[in-house]
Amino acid sequence: xxxxxxxxxxxxxxxxxxxxxxxxxxxxxxxxxxxxxxxxxxxxxxxxxxxxxxxxxxxxxxxxxxxxxxxxxxxxxx
Amino acid sequence: xxxxxxxxxxxxxxxxxxxxxxxxxxxxxxxxxxxxxxxxxxxxxxxxxxxxxxxxxxxxxxxxxxxxxxxxxxxxxxxxxxxxxxxxxxxxxxxx
Numbered sequence: 001x002x003x004x005x006x007x008x009x010x011x012x013x014x015x016x017x018x019x020x021x022x023x024x025x026x027x028x029x030x031x032x033x034x035x036x037x038x039x040x041x042x043x044x045x046x047x048x049x050x051x052x053x054x055x056x057x058x059x060x061x062x063x064x065x066x067x068x069x070x071x072x073x074x075x076x077x078x
Numbered sequence: 079x080x081x082x083x084x085x086x087x088x089x090x091x092x093x094x095x096x097x098x099x100x101x102x103x104x105x106x107x108x109x110x111x112x113x114x115x116x117x118x119x120x121x122x123x124x125x126x127x128x129x130x131x132x133x134x135x136x137x138x139x140x141x142x143x144x145x146x147x148x149x150x151x152x153x154x155x156x157x158x159x160x161x162x163x164x165x166x167x168x169x170x171x172x173x174x
Contacts, residue, residue, distance in 0.1 A: 064169070067165075
């Protein structure tokens with residue numbers, strides 16, 4: 001039995017740090033949509049590759065946007 | 079005095095023309111108390127991601143203003159008393 005080769009995960013760099021974005025705006029739904037799944041759930045940090053601070057900022061922005069019905073809490077698109 | 083950003087969702091059954099004057103009426107509280115109203119941005123009708131009060135649509139508006147905390151609280155209270163207002167959100171954009 002040949003062992004499957006061990007894949008080294010590529011290190012992701014936080015997009016917000018790269019672009020030097022200080023404030024994540026909850027009104028920018030186009031941007032935030034990239035950080036939710038098609039079910040409407042917030043993507044995990046291991047998926048997005050964000051740093052701690054920006055992942056937290058994105059999460060709060062998404063939650064604010066949800067309160068204002070800009071983003072869904074859940075979507076049953078299946 | 080602090081900088082605030084208020085987002086307001088209004089009932090989509092309201093006339094789009096009456097939105098601006100009615101919002102300005104609300105914002106009088108701020109100006110009479112010495113605050114300043116900056117940008118008044120009306121996005122217009124937009125589909126809600128989920129129904130609020132069984133309504134599928136709302137008229138969005140975003141207001142930038144500088145005022146005392148008490149004044150903003152009073153403004154938010156008055157907005158929520160109005161039936162045409164579905165939802166509001168007061169934020170301090172610089173505050174992190």
